Amino acid sequence: MSAPARVIAAMSGGVDSAVAAALAVDAGHEVTGVHLALSPDRQTLRSGARGCCSVEDANDARRVADELGIPFYVWDLADRFREDVVDDFVAEYAAGRTPNPCLRCNEKIKFSAVLDRARALGFDAVVTGHHARLAGGELRRSVDAAKDQSYVLGVLTAEQLAGAVFPLGSITKERVREIAAERGFAVATKPDSHDICFIPDGDTRGFLSRRLGVQPGPVVDAATGTTIGEHAGTHGFTIGQRRGLGVSAGDQRPRYVLGIEPVTRTVTVGTAEQAEVDEVVTGTPTWSGPVPDLPFAAQVQLRAHGTPVPCQVSGTEGGGLRIALAERQRGVAPGQSAVLYAPDAARGDRVLGQGAVVRAGERHRSVSS
Amino acid sequence: MTYLDHAATTPLLPAALAAMTDQLARVGNASSLHASGREARRVAEQSRERIAEVLGARPSEVLFTGGGTEGDNLAVKGLFWARRTADARRRRIVVSPAEHHAVLDSVEWLEKHDAAEVTWLRVDPTGRIGAEAFAEALGDGRDVALASVMWANNEIGAVSDLATLADVAHEVGVPLHTDAVQAVGQLPVDFTASGVDALTMTGHKIGGPMGAGVLLLRRDADCTPLLHGGGQERDVRSGTLDVAAIVGLAVAAVTSVGDRAGRTPRLAALRDRLVAGVVDQVPDAELNGPPLDDVVAGAPGRLPGNAHLSFPGAEGDALLMLLDARGIECSTGSACSAGVARPSHVLLATGADAARARSSLRFSLGHTSTDADVDALLDVIAPVVERARRAGTGRGERQ
Numbered sequence: 001m002s003a004p005a006r007v008i009a010a011m012s013g014g015v016d017s018a019v020a021a022a023l024a025v026d027a028g029h030e031v032t033g034v035h036l037a038l039s040p041d042r043q044t045l046r047s048g049a050r051g052c053c054s055v056e057d058a059n060d061a062r063r064v065a066d067e068l069g070i071p072f073y074v075w076d077l078a079d080r081f082r083e084d085v086v087d088d089f090v091a092e093y094a095a096g097r098t099p100n101p102c103l104r105c106n107e108k109i110k111f112s113a114v115l116d117r118a119r120a121l122g123f124d125a126v127v128t129g130h131h132a133r134l135a136g137g138e139l140r141r142s143v144d145a146a147k148d149q150s151y152v153l154g155v156l157t158a159e160q161l162a163g164a165v166f167p168l169g170s171i172t173k174e175r176v177r178e179i180a181a182e183r184g185f186a187v188a189t190k191p192d193s194h195d196i197c198f199i200p201d202g203d204t205r206g207f208l209s210r211r212l213g214v215q216p217g218p219v220v221d222a223a224t225g226t227t228i229g230e231h232a233g234t235h236g237f238t239i240g241q242r243r244g245l246g247v248s249a250g251d252q253r254p255r256y257v258l259g260i261e262p263v264t265r266t267v268t269v270g271t272a273e274q275a276e277v278d279e280v281v282t283g284t285p286t287w288s289g290p291v292p293d294l295p296f297a298a299q300v301q302l303r304a305h306g307t308p309v310p311c312q313v314s315g316t317e318g319g320g321l322r323i324a325l326a327e328r329q330r331g332v333a334p335g336q337s338a339v340l341y342a343p344d345a346a347r348g349d350r351v352l353g354q355g356a357v358v359r360a361g362e363r364h365r366s367v368s369s
Numbered sequence: 370m371t372y373l374d375h376a377a378t379t380p381l382l383p384a385a386l387a388a389m390t391d392q393l394a395r396v397g398n399a400s401s402l403h404a405s406g407r408e409a410r411r412v413a414e415q416s417r418e419r420i421a422e423v424l425g426a427r428p429s430e431v432l433f434t435g436g437g438t439e440g441d442n443l444a445v446k447g448l449f450w451a452r453r454t455a456d457a458r459r460r461r462i463v464v465s466p467a468e469h470h471a472v473l474d475s476v477e478w479l480e481k482h483d484a485a486e487v488t489w490l491r492v493d494p495t496g497r498i499g500a501e502a503f504a505e506a507l508g509d510g511r512d513v514a515l516a517s518v519m520w521a522n523n524e525i526g527a528v529s530d531l532a533t534l535a536d537v538a539h540e541v542g543v544p545l546h547t548d549a550v551q552a553v554g555q556l557p558v559d560f561t562a563s564g565v566d567a568l569t570m571t572g573h574k575i576g577g578p579m580g581a582g583v584l585l586l587r588r589d590a591d592c593t594p595l596l597h598g599g600g601q602e603r604d605v606r607s608g609t610l611d612v613a614a615i616v617g618l619a620v621a622a623v624t625s626v627g628d629r630a631g632r633t634p635r636l637a638a639l640r641d642r643l644v645a646g647v648v649d650q651v652p653d654a655e656l657n658g659p660p661l662d663d664v665v666a667g668a669p670g671r672l673p674g675n676a677h678l679s680f681p682g683a684e685g686d687a688l689l690m691l692l693d694a695r696g697i698e699c700s701t702g703s704a705c706s707a708g709v710a711r712p713s714h715v716l717l718a719t720g721a722d723a724a725r726a727r728s729s730l731r732f733s734l735g736h737t738s739t740d741a742d743v744d745a746l747l748d749v750i751a752p753v754v755e756r757a758r759r760a761g762t763g764r765g766e767r768q
Contacts, residue, residue, distance in 0.1 A: 032690070037709045058708055073690050074708035120760035121687060 004028040005124040007165060010110055011035050011065060011072070013057030015187045016129030016168060018064040019176045022183060023167035024127045025068050031127065033065035033072040036114065038081040039198060060187050067185065077113055084108035086198055090211045093235040096260035097335025100304060101196055103152040106130075111160040118163070125163045129176075133169030133348050137161060139288050140348030141341070144172040151304050154339035154354040158289050169348075208235040217265025219247050222258055222274055234260045237267050239360075240275060240331015256330065276328040279363040282321045282338050282355025289352070298352060299341045300325070302332050308341055308349070321355045324363055332360035371697045371745040375574075375674055375735025376523055376551060382576035382621055382736070389578060389617035399610040400599060409612045416612075416619035420583060423626040424570070425559030432584045432602040433615055437550040439595075440569030440584040441471035443606065444546040445517055447592035448567065449479055452514040452544070455591070463506045463516040465490045465498050466718040467527075469548055472517050473714075490518070492718045495659040496527030497670075503537050510541025518545065520552035520568075524702055524715040524731055525658030526675030528556060530666045535564035544590055550574055550582075554625030555633060555672050566590045570622075572614065576736060577621030581614035625736070636734050637661070637673035643732060643743045644676050650751040655679045657716055657729060674734035679716075679725045683757035686710035688730050691753045697746055699732045 009021035011033045024031045035058045058074060065072035085105050092099035115126050131142035132150040139161055142148040156164065168176060173192075180188035199207045212235050219229040229247035231237070236244075241257040247269065249255050256275035259268040280302065295314035300323050301307070310326035323338055334357050341349040372380075397409030414428070421428040434440045445462070452459045464476050466489045479485035491502040498518050507513055516538050521528045531547050538545040544566035552558050554575040560568055567590060571582035586592055586605065598607030625632075641661050648654050657677040663670030680688060685701035689710075692699060702713030712726035732746065 032694070035708065062708065071690070071693055073686065074710070075686070076709040117687075117760050120756075121691065122756060 004030070006030045006122060007032070007125045007127050008114065008118040008123050009033050009070070009127040010114060010129075011061035012129070012193075013060035013187065013190075014129065014193055015180050015185070015190050016131070016173075016176055018061070018129070018185050018187050019179050020127055020129035020165075020167045021064065021070070022068055022179065022185075024165060025070065027167070029127070029165075031068070031070045032123070033061065033068070033070050034114070035061040035072070035074045036081075036109070037074050037076045038078055038085075038109075060190070064185055064187065067183070075114070075117070077109060080113050081105070081109055081198075084113075089196075089198075090208065092335050093208050094212055094262060095335075096234055096262040098238045098333035099335045100152065100337060101198070102304070103155050103337055106152055107155045107160075111156055111164060115160065115163045125165050127165040127167065129168055130166050131168050131173065132166050132351075134161060134164060134166045137289060139351040140169070140344070141351075142169050143348065144174075147173040150341075150349075150351050151301055151306075151337070151339050154288065154301075154337055154351050155286055156288060157286055161288060205236045209233060215265055217267065219245065219267045219269060221247075221249050221255065222268050222270035223249065223251070228269075231265075231267055234262050234265050234267055238331075239333035245269060272330065275330045277330075277332050277360040277362065278325045278328045279361060280323040280325065280332055280338050280357055281316060281359040282323065283358050284319050285321050285353050285355035287353035289350075292352060299343050299349065301339045301341065302329060302357070303336050308343075311340075313340060320358065329360075332357060334358055334360070371742045372737070373697060373699045373732040373734065373742060373746060375738065376672075376731065376733035377700055378573045378579065379576055379735040380737050381573075381578065381617070382624055384624060385577050385617040385620040388620045389613045392613040392616050395612075397612070399612055400601065409610075413610050413612050413615050416615045419619045420622045423622050424553065424568075424583075424585060425561045425563075426585045427561075427588070429588055429603070430560065430585050432586055432606050433610060433618075434569075434582045434584050434606060436573075436580050436582040437469070437548070437569055437571035438471040440550075440571065440582050441469065441517075441546075441548055442475045443584055443592065443595050444567040444569060444586070445472055445475040445515070446479060446595060447605065448515040448544055448546060448590065449483075449485060450593035451591040454593070458512050459514040460484055461486045461488060461513045463488045463490060463503070463513055463543070465492060465518050467492050467496055467522055467524075467715045468517065468519050469523055469550070472519070472548055476517070485514070486512075492720075494719050495663070495670075496522050496525045496657075496715060496719050497659065497665070498529045498534065500530070500533050500537050503534050504540075507538065507541050507543055510538075510543045513541070513543045516543050516545045518547055520547045520549040520558065521556060521672050522658070522715060523551045524713055525677045525719070526551075526672035527658050528552070528663075528665050528668070528670050528672065531563045531565055532666060535566075539564065551672055553622070554629055555636075555674065557629070557668050558626075560585045567592070572618040572621055575621045575625040577618040578614045581611060581618045583618070632736060633669070633673040636738065637669065639738055639740065639743060640674055640676050640734050642740075643734070643746065644678070646743065646747040647676075647678060647750055650747065651680060651754050653681055654754075655681070655725070657719075657721070657725075672733075674738070676732040676734075677729060678732075679721075679729040680754050680757070681725070681728055682761075683728050683754055684710075684760070685727055685729050687757040687760050688728075688753060691756055692730075692746075692749070695749045695753070697749065699730050701730060702726065 007029045011017045089101045130149045131147040133140040141150045215233040218227045221228045255269040258270040299308040300311045312324040314322045337354045339354040340352040397405035399410040399413045417431045418428045488506045546567040547565045548569045553570045566587045568585040573579040596607045659671040716726035
């Protein structure tokens with residue numbers, strides 16, 4: 001969005017969203033700061049480096065807004081966040097899948113509940129501090145490859161992107177902190193947030209165990225077909241996981257999680273070779289721009305900090321995508337997004353769209369879609 | 370800018386500013402024995418006498434505090450502790466659920482940390498506490514440490530008849546505290562005539578400075594201090610007197626009480642025009658609190674500058690934001706510490722449902738309000754409400 005507009009700047013209290021709001025003001029937009037209250041039982045002070053859910057974070061955001069001289073409000077989205085993000089997160093794990101809650105939050109909260117409310121109130125767009133480029137309706141990777149967040153935005157549709165502004169995509173994180181320091185923002189040196197905002201202690205397995213309880217089941221070795229151990233609940237595992245399995249196979253070679261079967265509570269493990277796949281099937285995709293003609297060649301990224309892999313994309317009978325990988329990949333988990341990119345070294349790889357992984361495995365080379 | 374939030378704070382009176390500025394340039398601790406101290410003490414004590422006079426109290430009943438929150442805390446906790454120390458059976462506090470959080474949270478703190486028992490009073494649909502409900506809650510009074518009922522409600526403007534309530538309390542030997550932060554300067558307030566045992570007021574609601582207030586405390590009321598130290602203020606509230614703030618507070622009290630009879634009918638007329646104009650443009654807007662022309666014990670039954678309205682189908686915080694963007698400043702009920710707008714606990718206490726409580730706005734007029742302020746609101750209220758309704762209630766809805 002280049003023409004001046006009335007925008008909502010979503011301000012978490014972190015340095016990225018603070019600078020994004022400042023740059024939106026500089027660009028001539030009429031900016032209103034909004035802090036999203038996402039947790040029903042907010043802590044007074046931040047615990048650790050996880051920013052977004054404490055009163056201290058709200059105050060940090062308010063401080064920046066006051067310095068910028070923009071209006072600032074807190075919107076209570078705790079109910080929506082609990083239903084659409086937290087409960088979904090727990091349900092996905094319970095079903096043996098590995099969700100990405102940040103992606104879900106962008107899809108359902110920031111660029112749905114917030115954007116809808118903003119539009120109804122007469123605003124044109126929502127500004128966030130995501131590291132991604134958005135110009136001319138095209139979503140691209142950040143210039144800062146290490147901080148690029150285009151993956152968690154891959155789920156946004158063209159209609160949602162039309163109401164989004166990402167001012168940070170063409171600057172590095174280092175530069176973001178410099179700008180914050182130049183402007184005297186107290187959050188300039190605030191630590192980056194990590195992990196999942198609604199699990200402040202970082203113990204995802206403990207969080208899920210509290211929600212889902214202990215549900216023991218067998219750990220089966222795919223190499224031998226034998227049960228080699230027991231686990232306390234399938235939600236403690238994710239596909240491709242190697243550490244913390246609590247089992248050892250007879251051949252002393254490392255084992256990786258190959259499959260999670262929530263009904264029989266069976267966790268299947270296997271060797272590194274068995275954990276690799278060369279084909280991924282997704283559910284119905286979403287597209288960030290014009291719907292491409294199938295089949296097409298692209299790159300695919302299979303998790304938040306994954307490496308992009310060349311691939312060939314075709315359709316499935318059920319309306320999903322079949323993605324043939326040029327390089328075998330380990331740890332492709334159902335529930336994760338397969339985000340497709342058109343490589344572009346000069347302007348940044350362009351996001352095409354994504355589909356949620358429903359299955360990953362061996363390609364049947366004789367069969368085409 | 371159109372300022373319609375005088376109940377939050379009202380502009381400093383020029384005469385108060387002048388008196389304070391003059392005093393700020395002087396040296397002297399009112400507790401010192403030398404000439405500078407004596408002069409500071411003279412100014413502070415003269416201020417105490419002037420405040421006592423306009424509020425119908427004796428000078429020795431005027432205790433300077435740091436404002437309304439401190440006054441409420443001191444009265445509730447101090448009376449509770451002193452009365453329970455005198456008789457261990459007195460652990461009960463009888464209190465209205467429509468009080469300001471300075472009272473509510475003090476009471477709840479005593480309940481949680483100091484074995485107090487709380488009896489919540491029944492609030493009538495206009496926000497008032499009736500004598501019957503009060504008598505019923507007090508019972509024989511033997512186990513009651515204190516009762517606290519606000520003189521006029523800060524959100525919906527409801528005025529209770531404190532003189533009658535004080536009689537009821539005294540019949541069973543219970544001391545009554547009242548938070549009169551909104552009442553002073555808006556309603557006739559006479560401490561002695563009302564019979565209440567303790568009364569909280571503050572400077573910045575009447576054109577005085579922030580951070581300065583008074584607890585009027587009867588000479589025979591025993592109150593355990595919160596702040597210990599130099600023994601100022603009858604040993605109930607230690608701390609060096611802020612003489613500049615006190616003199617500003619006194620000027621504001623004298624002025625606002627003195628010109629009340631002329632100012633408040635004008636304010637009420639302006640408020641009536643505001644309400645009529647809003648309802649004319651938004652026909653389903655609902656007035657909360659007592660009727661505009663209500664009378665209680667021969668005085669206005671509603672704060673003259675208070676208008677509190679619900680706009681069905683709109684969220685109070687969306688309305689506030691849209692009005693703010695158009696230069697009109699008002700308020701919703703209250704916000705949590707993080708700033709999340711909460712449904713008004715006062716409206717909920719009157720029996721209103723959560724939707725009505727969430728869709729409400731308070732407009733409050735004061736000594737600088739003009740017809741132009743009301744006109745500015747009436748110019749924009751209809752499209753603002755329409756816009757806020759389009760944004761919906763934002764709760765549980767899906768496309």
